[in-house]
Amino acid sequence: MERIEQQRYFSSELLAWYRRHKRDLPWRRSRNPYFIWVSEIMLQQTRVDTVIPYFHRFIDKFPTVRALAEAPEDEVLKAWEGLGYYSRARNLQSAVREVHERYGGVVPDSKEAVSALKGVGPYTTGAILSIAYDKPEPAVDGNVMRVLSRYFLLEDDIMKPRTRLKMESLAKELIPEGEASDFNQALMELGALVCTPKSPHCLTCPVMACCDGRAAGREETLPVKTKAKPPRPEARAALLLEGVGEHAGKLLIRQRPAEGLLARMWELPHAALPEGSASGAEGLPSAHGALAAHVAGDGIGISGLTWLMQAEHTFSHIRWTMDVFTAKPEALSLSSASGTGLLPSHYRWIGPDDREDHAFPNVFIRILDAYFESKAAVSP
Secondary structure (H helix, E strand, O other): OOHHHHHHHHHHHHHHHHHHHOOOOHHHOOOOHHHHHHHHHHHOOOOHHHHHHHHHHHHHHOOOHHHHHHOOHHHHHHHHOOOOOOHHHHHHHHHHHHHHHHOOOOOOOOHHHHHOOOOOOHHHHHHHHHHHHOOOOOOOOHHHHHHHHHHOOOOOEOOOHHHHHHHHHHHHHHOOOOOHHHHHHHHHHHHHHOOOOOOOOHHHOOOHHHOHHHHOOOOOOOOEOOOOOOOEEEEEEEEEEEOOHHHOOOEEEEEOOOOOOOOOOEEOOEEEOOOOOOOHHHHHHHHHHHHHHHHHOOOOEEEEEEEEEEEEEEOOOEEEEEEEEEEEEEOOOOOOOOOOOOOOOOEEEEOOOOHHHOOOOHHHHHHHHHHHHHHHHHOO
16 A cells, blocks of 8 residues: 555544544543643643543632642642642643733644743644644654554654654644644544553454554554663651640641742651661661761750551652651750741641641652551550
């Protein structure tokens, strides 16, 4: 089959399949570019099933560009809590504020304007313009590159920038006139449901008959993808500092700096452990030294350190293995819950009912939930 015929077959069969089988997803129920934008940011590195309830809650809370632009950042991070990659939420709000101020709250429909927004890369630009405005712009992500690599038997490394450019050019050629919105969503859908990374469902694929990768027996080995470096392991100790006196039943938390990893999120005090430290209860001496030194700079002393549990969390570049310890305060009363007096301003005392007022990374949500649940279980 000639290449042009193969392309036409792909586009027509894919569109017909999509219109019969497309999923009913909340962001597909309108062409609202703001809704589509939010959904695409949430879907980056996150499963659809996970995103759906977050999308509903986020749009209920921030239904318009103006609502999100004017919201306090802490509220936005709280609404995002659990989705991870929190820079996505900050960049989204920053870009939405620009749309509110510069474009009167209307998401622009030009490639130049959309791609200039903070956190909006080539894929999201193409998704917004094609899905919301039916502009013939490609939206090429990992799913799409996998589909195109297999169908056209392309052996370029998809981790290389030049391969993405090649894929974008090819994807744009495939868009039927006036069908950009459905076509790009169909291409994404095929990669998500049928042409999956492992064990692709070739027998149910609408374009299998002309798939060069399938014909060559390469459907399992394509696309070519250089392996990313594994995340760097890092051992840490986390501190559940239990309040006494007026703060009995509460824990001390702190807010991270405004810049850097997990910026402005709330967390338990924690510190890196020396290389080679023992884990679990056996690592208590090392943990005590690391934690005591870490919080001493804020005028906090600790005593009665006891190992409680272990938790893990993986970022794109770091994997934390975190031993969690309980302790009591000493050397300082830590008397204020509002940040006045002796308690540093970036610290707070919280009880189980206060957790919902603060946005935490997932690892600390799990630790706090386990701790408060254990306390509730033994309460009379």
